[in-house]
Amino acid sequence: MNIVLLALVDDNYCVSYIDVGSNGRSSDGGIFANSSLKKMLENRTHNIPENSVVVGDEAFALKTYMMRPYPFRGVLDRKKRIFNYRLSRARRVSEKFVGILVSRFRLLEKPISLHPDKVDLIIVAICSIHNWLRKTSNYYIRRDSVDTEDINTGEIIPGTWRSELNDQSKKSLRQMGSNNYSRRAEEIRNQYVKYFNGDGSVS
Template sequence: MRPFPGNRLSEAQKIFNYRLSTARRLIENTFGILVQRFRIFRTEILAQPEKVKAIIIASVCLHNFIISTRGAPTDIQELSIGSGISQLGRVGSNNSSRTNQDLRNRLMDYFLSVEGAVPWQREKALRGTL
């Protein structure tokens, strides 16, 4: 999903972009850990989406089991982040479809709602812009 482009964004758009970038960093770091621990994530997984989902869930469960039985890794080489992510090239156009824009707007509304807002989002998203 693309963030809202440009410099003249509304407060809601800035909050959405902040929340999106936070989620993206978390996901990239998580997959970086999985890439380092499990070889299957070093290349494209040639399987049906349901199988790929099962592989990811099993890998996360196995990773958590290893952590709970052996403890967190202390060797920085074991879990260096990013080697699998950095190999990605351009995967699509820069144009987002109307469906994607609608989804982005619905997520933006959710992030501003009582159910979806977090207490610190406004302060973090608008830091330095007021």
């Protein structure tokens, strides 16, 4: 049985929300739709910074609080491709978070032969320890552990967490599905497109 971890991760690789225990057969979008995180985001009771959004992939619906990429079906114009690229760069944080977690807590590299309820508790404990170490230790995540970008060439330099994962762990960093969105959310996404192609552009 596969167990899904739904986590909201900040730019410092710390977890501000987790929902663990959903069956792996459930869709990621469906798990989010039934989570307390969605309710908190919609009611604005989660403590994400003002004028910020959560970044997701195509498994999640476009919402005023959740940005997702433009679908890759058909041809995207340059501005939309730039938006997708910038969103992809932001989403790398969550990919790196999972990789770092698995490389630091080797228990996660293979199936855990315990009752699902105990596995849920272990995952919660691991995320809590991860946050504590991230905030208190200079050695838990070394500078070379995470991916970095060469500011002169734009090249992504892989972090050591990638080489520390076994093949099965790498396969588990999977891609996800798609969903619908609202007009207001589309307006917000268009504002990001304009910003990424204007004042917020990068070379």
